[in-house]
Amino acid sequence: MSKRVLLHRFRSWLGVTLELSITHHHRSLATLHRALLHRVQCLQTYVVSCNSVRCLIDTSYFEKIKEPPRHWTEISSAQLISGIGTKDLQLFDTRTEKEVNETGLIPGATNIPLSKLAHALELPADNFQSEYGLRKPVGMDRNLIVYGCDHRNMAEAVSILHTAGLFFGRCYPGGWTEYQRIKEIDDLSTLQPWTDISYETLMSMIASKDIQLFDVRSLAEVERTGLMPLSTHIPRNRSSVSFSLVEVAEAFALPPSDFQRKYGVALPAKEDTNIVLHCLVGIRSLGALSLLWDAGFRSSRHFPGGWMEYSARTSC
Incomplete structure (x- = not known):
């Protein structure tokens, strides 16, 4: 072959x-x-x-835990605080230099703006050491974390890490904003980023019909699996996974009448708090969430477990 x-x-x-x-x-x-x-x-x-x-999928994995696992490319606030305490993180702040100068850094972090991240990771190890004052990350490093102001652009940042061969690179999706909220909290064990919803919350919102749920997977994927209850599929004109987010950005910029005619549901209001996105396993929905935030839908959230977790747990 x-x-x-x-x-x-x-x-x-x-x-x-x-x-x-x-x-x-x-x-x-x-x-x-x-x-x-x-x-x-x-x-x-x-x-x-x-x-x-x-x-x-062996669903027994999900039966052994009270809450579904976070997406593997993300760390929780508790993991971040623990890593800061043990100094066991390579932590990179991807905000602009102006933002960092105004607010400071999470302890132990190094500022590499997102616009420079790909170039920085292409530098020879000696040049990286000279430029940033620390060892250049290598492919098997499991403690490499990026963060920004919040969850926006984190899908892009993680993608840059993986493209550079840093396959264990992860992000702290809450970013500086979330860190400011939680840094003085003593018990972080049950804290969940407000932009994420759990499987239980998703099912409760579906049961109460208090949800505007949007599936941002490709057309081909939806044709294979179908949709979650009450879900509206957005990228219906493109079969390619890599371009499925293009239509998401276009869709939420449409006039309300055009959105209603094309997708069969009302365009959410920007202040709505029940907007939820999902994809297969949480990467594209995180990217779509960033797009919606940029478009003004600042209360939108996503289900990071995606179709994979939903199908596994509903089939139990």
Whole structure:
């Protein structure tokens, strides 16, 4: 079997590979393979067949825990505070230099603006050390964390890390804003970023019909699996995973009458607090959340477990 055929099959597997990188493609089959292995770390089994690459979800994993796991590319506030205390983090602030000068940094962080992050990670190790005063991260580092002002642009930042070969790179989606809120709290064990909703909250909102739920997966994915109850699919004119967010940005910029005619539901008001986005496993919905925030929908949230967690837990 040729490398090109294998590459196509890995990339078509439930859209998982492109979930890892919204705007960047991985550079080799080996990279894709490693990325796929990381994506299924919370699954207990997977198989590779001659016709497709598919995942067999063992739902017993979810039965053993009270709350679903965070998306593996994110760390919680409790993990951040713990890492700061033990000084066991490589923490990079991706805000602009002006923002950092006005507010300061999370303890132990180094400022590398998002616009410079990709270039910085391409520097030789000696140049990186000279420029930023610390060791350049390497591929197997498991303590590499990026953050910004809030969750916006974090999907892009994580994508840059993964494209640079830093496959264990993660983000703190709450960013500086969340850190300011929680830094004096003693017990962070139950704290959840307000932009995330749990499976239980999602199901409660669906049951009460108090939700405006938008599926931002590709058309091909939705045709394979169907939709969650009360969900509206946005990228219905594009089959490609990599371009599914384009229509999300376009959709929420439409006049209300055009939005209603195209999607069959009313355009949410910018002040609505029940707007929820989801995708397959939380990367694209995080990117879509950033787009909605930029468009003024500042109370919108997302379900980071996505279709994968929903289908696993509702089939129990």
